[in-house]
Amino acid sequence: MPGRSTNDFTIRVATVNGSGSQSSNLTLSNAIFRLGVPVAPKNVFPSNIEGLPTWFDVRITSKGYKCRTRDVDVLVALNQVTWRDDVAGVKPGGAIVHESTYPVSGETQRDDVTYYPVPFSELGKKHFENGDLRKYLVNMLYVGVLGELIGIDEATIEAAIKTQFRTKPAAVEANMSAVRLGIAYAREHFPKQDEFRLQRMTGKTDGTLFMDGNRAAALGCVMGGCTVAAWYPITPSSSLCESFIALAEKYRTDPKTGEKRVVIVQAEDELAAAGVVFGAGWAGARAMTSTSGPGISLMAEYAGFGYYAEIPGVIFDVQRAGPSTGLPTRTMQGDVAFAYTLSHGDTKHVVLLPATVEEAYSFAMDAFDLAERFQTPIFVLSDLDLGMNSWMTPPLPYPEKPFDRGKVLSADDLSKFDSWGRYRDVDGDGIPYRTIPGTNHGNAGFFTRGTGHDEYSRYSEDPQTWKGGLDRLVRKHDAARARVPQPVSDENGNAVGLIAYGTTHHAIAEARDILRDDGINVDYLRVRALPLAADVAAFVERHERVYVVEQNRDGQLYGIMRTELPAHLVERVFSIRHYNGVPIDAYAVVDPLLSALRMASVS
Amino acid sequence: MSATHVNIIGLPRDVYKGLPTTLCAGCGHNSITNHLIKALYEFGVEPHRLAKMSGIGCSSKTPAYFVEQAHGYNGLHGRMPSAATGAKLANRELLVLGISGDGDTASIGLGQFCHMIRRNLDCAYLIENNGCYGLTKGQFSATADVGSKQKNGKVNDYSAIDLCGLAIELGATFVARSFSGDGKQLVPLLEAAFAHRGAAILDIVSPCVTFNDHVGSTKSYAYVKEHEIALHAPDFIIASKEITADYEPGTVKDIVFDDGSHVLLRKLDREYDPNDRLGALNVIHETRDRGELVTGLLFIDTTADDLCARERMTKTPLVRLREEDLRISREDWSALTAPQA
Numbered sequence A: 001m002p003g004r005s006t007n008d009f010t011i012r013v014a015t016v017n018g019s020g021s022q023s024s025n026l027t028l029s030n031a032i033f034r035l036g037v038p039v040a041p042k043n044v045f046p047s048n049i050e051g052l053p054t055w056f057d058v059r060i061t062s063k064g065y066k067c068r069t070r071d072v073d074v075l076v077a078l079n080q081v082t083w084r085d086d087v088a089g090v091k092p093g094g095a096i097v098h099e100s101t102y103p104v105s106g107e108t109q110r111d112d113v114t115y116y117p118v119p120f121s122e123l124g125k126k127h128f129e130n131g132d133l134r135k136y137l138v139n140m141l142y143v144g145v146l147g148e149l150i151g152i153d154e155a156t157i158e159a160a161i162k163t164q165f166r167t168k169p170a171a172v173e174a175n176m177s178a179v180r181l182g183i184a185y186a187r188e189h190f191p192k193q194d195e196f197r198l199q200r201m202t203g204k205t206d207g208t209l210f211m212d213g214n215r216a217a218a219l220g221c222v223m224g225g226c227t228v229a230a231w232y233p234i235t236p237s238s239s240l241c242e243s244f245i246a247l248a249e250k251y252r253t254d255p256k257t258g259e260k261r262v263v264i265v266q267a268e269d270e271l272a273a274a275g276v277v278f279g280a281g282w283a284g285a286r287a288m289t290s291t292s293g294p295g296i297s298l299m300a301e302y303a304g305f306g307y308y309a310e311i312p313g314v315i316f317d318v319q320r321a322g323p324s325t326g327l328p329t330r331t332m333q334g335d336v337a338f339a340y341t342l343s344h345g346d347t348k349h350v351v352l353l354p355a356t357v358e359e360a361y362s363f364a365m366d367a368f369d370l371a372e373r374f375q376t377p378i379f380v381l382s383d384l385d386l387g388m389n390s391w392m393t394p395p396l397p398y399p400e401k402p403f404d405r406g407k408v409l410s411a412d413d414l415s416k417f418d419s420w421g422r423y424r425d426v427d428g429d430g431i432p433y434r435t436i437p438g439t440n441h442g443n444a445g446f447f448t449r450g451t452g453h454d455e456y457s458r459y460s461e462d463p464q465t466w467k468g469g470l471d472r473l474v475r476k477h478d479a480a481r482a483r484v485p486q487p488v489s490d491e492n493g494n495a496v497g498l499i500a501y502g503t504t505h506h507a508i509a510e511a512r513d514i515l516r517d518d519g520i521n522v523d524y525l526r527v528r529a530l531p532l533a534a535d536v537a538a539f540v541e542r543h544e545r546v547y548v549v550e551q552n553r554d555g556q557l558y559g560i561m562r563t564e565l566p567a568h569l570v571e572r573v574f575s576i577r578h579y580n581g582v583p584i585d586a587y588a589v590v591d592p593l594l595s596a597l598r599m600a601s602v603s
Numbered sequence B: 001m002s003a004t005h006v007n008i009i010g011l012p013r014d015v016y017k018g019l020p021t022t023l024c025a026g027c028g029h030n031s032i033t034n035h036l037i038k039a040l041y042e043f044g045v046e047p048h049r050l051a052k053m054s055g056i057g058c059s060s061k062t063p064a065y066f067v068e069q070a071h072g073y074n075g076l077h078g079r080m081p082s083a084a085t086g087a088k089l090a091n092r093e094l095l096v097l098g099i100s101g102d103g104d105t106a107s108i109g110l111g112q113f114c115h116m117i118r119r120n121l122d123c124a125y126l127i128e129n130n131g132c133y134g135l136t137k138g139q140f141s142a143t144a145d146v147g148s149k150q151k152n153g154k155v156n157d158y159s160a161i162d163l164c165g166l167a168i169e170l171g172a173t174f175v176a177r178s179f180s181g182d183g184k185q186l187v188p189l190l191e192a193a194f195a196h197r198g199a200a201i202l203d204i205v206s207p208c209v210t211f212n213d214h215v216g217s218t219k220s221y222a223y224v225k226e227h228e229i230a231l232h233a234p235d236f237i238i239a240s241k242e243i244t245a246d247y248e249p250g251t252v253k254d255i256v257f258d259d260g261s262h263v264l265l266r267k268l269d270r271e272y273d274p275n276d277r278l279g280a281l282n283v284i285h286e287t288r289d290r291g292e293l294v295t296g297l298l299f300i301d302t303t304a305d306d307l308c309a310r311e312r313m314t315k316t317p318l319v320r321l322r323e324e325d326l327r328i329s330r331e332d333w334s335a336l337t338a339p340q341a
Helices: A022-034 A080-088 A120-127 A131-150 A154-164 A171-189 A213-223 A238-251 A270-280 A293-309 A336-340 A357-374 A384-388 A411-415 A463-481 A504-517 A534-541 A556-564 A587-602 B028-043 B058-065 B080-090 B102-108 B110-119 B163-169 B183-195 B221-227 B277-289 B330-336
Strands: A008-016 A039-044 A053-061 A074-077 A095-099 A114-118 A209-212 A228-231 A263-266 A287-291 A313-321 A327-331 A350-352 A377-383 A390-393 A447-449 A488-490 A496-501 A523-527 A545-550 A573-577 B050-054 B071-074 B095-101 B123-129 B174-179 B199-205 B228-230 B232-237 B252-256 B262-267 B293-300
Touching: A008 A022, A008 A080, A008 A131, A022 A039, A022 A053, A022 A131, A022 A154, A022 A209, A022 A390, A039 A390, A074 A080, A074 A131, A080 A095, A095 A131, A114 A131, A114 A171, A120 A131, A120 A171, A131 A154, A131 A171, A154 A171, A209 A213, A209 A384, A213 A238, A213 A287, A213 A313, A213 A357, A213 A377, A213 A384, A228 A238, A228 A270, A228 B080, A238 A263, A238 A384, A263 B080, A270 A287, A270 A293, A270 A313, A270 B080, A270 B110, A287 A293, A293 A313, A293 A336, A293 A377, A313 A357, A313 A384, A327 A384, A336 A350, A336 A377, A336 A556, A350 A357, A357 A377, A357 A384, A357 A390, A357 A463, A377 A384, A496 A504, A496 A534, A496 A556, A496 A587, A504 A523, A504 A545, A504 A587, A523 A534, A545 A556, A545 A587, A556 A573, A573 A587, B028 B058, B028 B123, B028 B183, B028 B199, B050 B058, B050 B080, B058 B071, B058 B095, B058 B123, B071 B080, B080 B095, B080 B110, B080 B123, B095 B102, B102 B110, B102 B123, B102 B163, B110 B123, B110 B163, B110 B199, B123 B183, B163 B174, B163 B199, B163 B277, B163 B293, B174 B183, B183 B199, B183 B232, B183 B262, B183 B293, B221 B228, B232 B293, B262 B293, B277 B293
Parallel strands: A008 A074, A074 A095, A095 A114, A228 A263, A228 A287, A287 A313, A313 A377, A350 A377, A447 B071, A496 A523, A496 A545, A545 A573, B050 B071, B050 B095, B095 B123, B123 B199, B174 B199, B228 B293
Antiparallel strands: A008 A053, A039 A053, A209 A390, A313 A327, A488 A523, B174 B293, B232 B262, B252 B262
């Protein structure tokens, strides 16, 4: 009989940053996944190369929830500095695998948990001669110990190790010897005492793979035809460009000549990275940069230029906790309002809000199409949780559509009329026609400028011309409303609705189940882009109260909605916020919602 | 048909003209524009291949005043080098001509200027250098010499940034200085800059008649005329032409560019080797200490790879690549995103 905690518990690995535990944690996650049991790994790490505490949570969840949970059921304690706090964080009934030299006394001696002391460092010294490899192999020991305690067989761990070390097959055997040592130690010393077990499942992980959002976005850039990338390294976005570089090396390089069908510039700062993008976009290439909040601050100049001069470009913002340098390794949905209006003056950008690995991929491709269709910067706002954590995801579909290059006039097109105006709204959708430098026709050229211009791109200070230009940009922005990814909703005629976006989605999914178990049903709409689609107002119209849930202090989407919704709907909208730097969990939705509903029914 | 003069690609000179200038009458920048028109005409630049790029300031307005039918990009203050980088990478067949000023390059844009040089971006980069901020009415720029006087009598106390010295120090592959009033020297240097594969830096002293042309200014017409020391007399010979003139042995340095064109540096009263980086720095320092302004092709290295070559980019401009060139094949895709369970 499966116990209460079969296939539903969370393992926390507490280690010291730089001790090389990442491979072990990913191996552990992958091994559980290979048993058919859904897992949601969350890495909570410091802004540091070596020495500070780091935690890796492996959430094992038979229902396939993907958000973080606050519960820690099984602790692997390998950091003496956080030992006391880590022990305190374990749920009653939990299990603690720990370095046997750590003291179990006073506060760390609990009678509601089970202790599994393992002499990790002693075993390491005894069995692993190579001092450089020792720390990695000691970490593999706990994979073996856990495997034995919770029920992962050796063959499954071996398959996971082969996946983890697919580029370094020579490392497989050394790691497996550590795993076997761990298994043997646990078998000999720990007759099973707690209730956390894994049992093979079917139908939950079939056909899926593990991927982080940054790699998915990089794949979207390759398939979306990006040829120019410029970046400045910054956590948590670096791995997006690094993945793109690796993919380009493999798939955009001529095997015979070594020539590349791509170029990647590591710029001197984010400002220059944006400059490269809006130079390349002007010259007709699909260009992108990826950054995080501090970089977005620097890109404000070029964002305004791209908006007003109407130049395509894609900016990925893998959001982290701000303001200022903030918490570089913690997550936030903090740049939504900023990115939406990034620049001085009247500016409104198109912002895509992916929630899943699939969307990180598909929105990246969409971003290049939208950038060229609307001739404007497109922001893709991911976050650290989506970008850097590994998520279970279905395979990413091969794109079947050609690129949408938008309204571009060729030399042949230009031969058909005497003149054309770069900023003339010929079609009534606010989107003008452009030409690409290099187009061999006497009328192709125009003078791109960030200064006030008329329909022919001539400098103008005329009040009507200036206002007319700004009004056309609003028409263009409105035209984008129906072309950006539309909201997704799940409604059953309930009085209360939730609105969320990005990774908050995963906490909403679990929160709605918890509420349903309590007899409370709420509808849900997920916003996937700005400008807001018409469906958003319609959703609010259909509900008495709507709670906008997001991961920032000030309720940024809530604020945008209050500004943009029809006046009679504004009072129906409320805000729930989570902003402590770690990814939102279900109870960060359930608890404030229940108290808000209680207050509402009292008043 | 009248016997209109045309250049080597059959275009009349009028094609290389632009809109009327909106700068002050007598502005050095207008002279530079005229010399540019001549150089672009003589060099036979195809207008559709020309990308005229600039930042913000008086200098940065000038791309509107030549080759009207070419694409122009009047971008952000000090940020033209990054946009020029993007444009060139997108289409390596473009001839990128960047026009900047001393405020645009030496202050707000100093970082981008330096990094463009480090990357050896293939472009001609002109600094129309007048030592002051014209559009905001005459404040000192970072190229103003110590002791130089503003119109209101204020004296500059801060050391000048010598953009040629800086460029040479940063590894630039083409560094020249000239004077807006010296077309005989400037035109061949401009043509050499177009022919050079890499970042060609031209620092052109260009007096501001309104705010910086008085006694006490070291960027005035009178001062420059009096203190200019030319290293040599340059001639530019396009690839299709033969060198016909006879030169005394040892009186001419012949520099050949990738496209087969030449710049000939005729010796004046001193020996000068433009391939000697350290020598170039010495000359800049020595002449500055004497209050002189050295002009000419200070340094050149025609052997260095430009950014496109260093990045091993395909010869086909990236803008011409299509889905089939850019997407991963279906076969590779299924392996890449294969289910793991």
